[in-house]
Amino acid sequence: MGSGSRIKQYGGRFSQGEQTREEREEEAFNIIKVLGEYEVRESEGGGYELLKGGEAVGTFSEARVEMERVVLKLGRGMNLEVSEKGVREILSPKKAELCGLIASDGGIYIGGKKKIYEVYFDSKDEELAGVFSSLIEEVYSKISRDHTYSQETREGEKIYHKPRVYSKGIAYDLEDLGIKGPEPFEFHPPSDHLDDEGKRAYLKGFFSGDGNISKSWGEYWFRVYSTCREGLDELREMFIDLGFHPSDIHVKYREPKREICMILVFLKKSI
């Protein structure tokens, strides 16, 4: 990551219009930020250009300028963060939240005789299933199929919501981030691609599935559970990065090859 050619690739993918290099050189640009060897400039005609060592490496439709960085919009819920440290590809908050949801109650399935490319989410909560669908739509401009699973019980009909999206591109895009699997319960936050905003969004998504807040012993506590200890360790690091003070990992249930673990986070303020 961070090489000129990689950025050119994004630039190529997201360049606006059909302008040639000569035509662009005739345009007027305002330098909006210089970060190390990178320079971000805004065209008077619209759009942004990223230069490395004076050489244009990409053009972008949107940019967010902050004190210590510039965030350039790529596609599929990705952004390019330019800072003094260089460049890195980061997830937009929407995509980060989607990854958190998939890590807790969803999954990615690529396989089968007929080669199925499926990204799914299972929840009893209709609202949460709706959040998954709307995030898929916002990030990938794709409408998910909202399946429901109903079961007749002696207490009446019970429903589970199972939105799914079938797309090779989306399945591989998420698979490449390494967020889920290969074991069904295994997850890894894409920490290298998350800024603080992304981390908060990821935790929000994960918490919606596998977390809870409760008041015990006179205090409010935020709990996150998982059967994947390694993933939970990585979540713990994220909490620390965001200034929280999570507990150690508590093992609540243990069997050979299976355990259910938990971390607790103390909430200072009343909710």
Next chain:
Amino acid sequence: MKKELEATIWSWGEEFEDVGKNCEKYISKRWDENIKECGVWILARERNEGIIYNVVLFVSDPKNISDLAQRLFYATLFQGNTKIDFVLARLSDSISASRISCHDSMETVERELKKLGEKVIEKFSGDPKIRQMMIGREVVFIPEIDLLCELESQLTNKIVVEVIHDFFPHIRDLLDSLTSRLIKEGLAKRVLGYKLEGGVNDLKVEDTEVRGKKVFVWLTRTRKVTD
């Protein structure tokens, strides 16, 4: 020699209706004349309160197992805000169910818990590290509670529910609701009794947290479920 075979027949993300099919496949492959019993273990979490629990049914007739596994799965899945992590099938050449026996009433359990709380204070207040943290602060000991509940069933050898949490009222509420569901769904006939697992000597300090004028001390069981 005691023989036990085990397989994960379902895990989160698989289709719900596959529990019975997967169980059937496993049973047909592994059951032989030496097998006396199959235990179907459902490992679950009630997410609103973060309660870990498992529901186990023990069956000796291989013909009924997959159907019962599927029914038990649904009964558990639709219990409150439950997430099922795994379903396991364990085959044994002995009757494991006979080793589990729960005869106490809920009132007895509550009395035992009260005594346990007193013993916890007595034992762990003497811990030098905790004593140090206690200076000028209130200590809150949070022992992990592991409660078993045995149910009589006309369809199975027995059903056992194990609930793990640190707040007893949540455990009691979950057990009340889950056992009623198992009875309503025809899987169990009645609750036979309860049993509190472990004593003060099975607890060790897992974590501590100093928050202002309070010290929280989490105590976990040194022996977990299958040890």
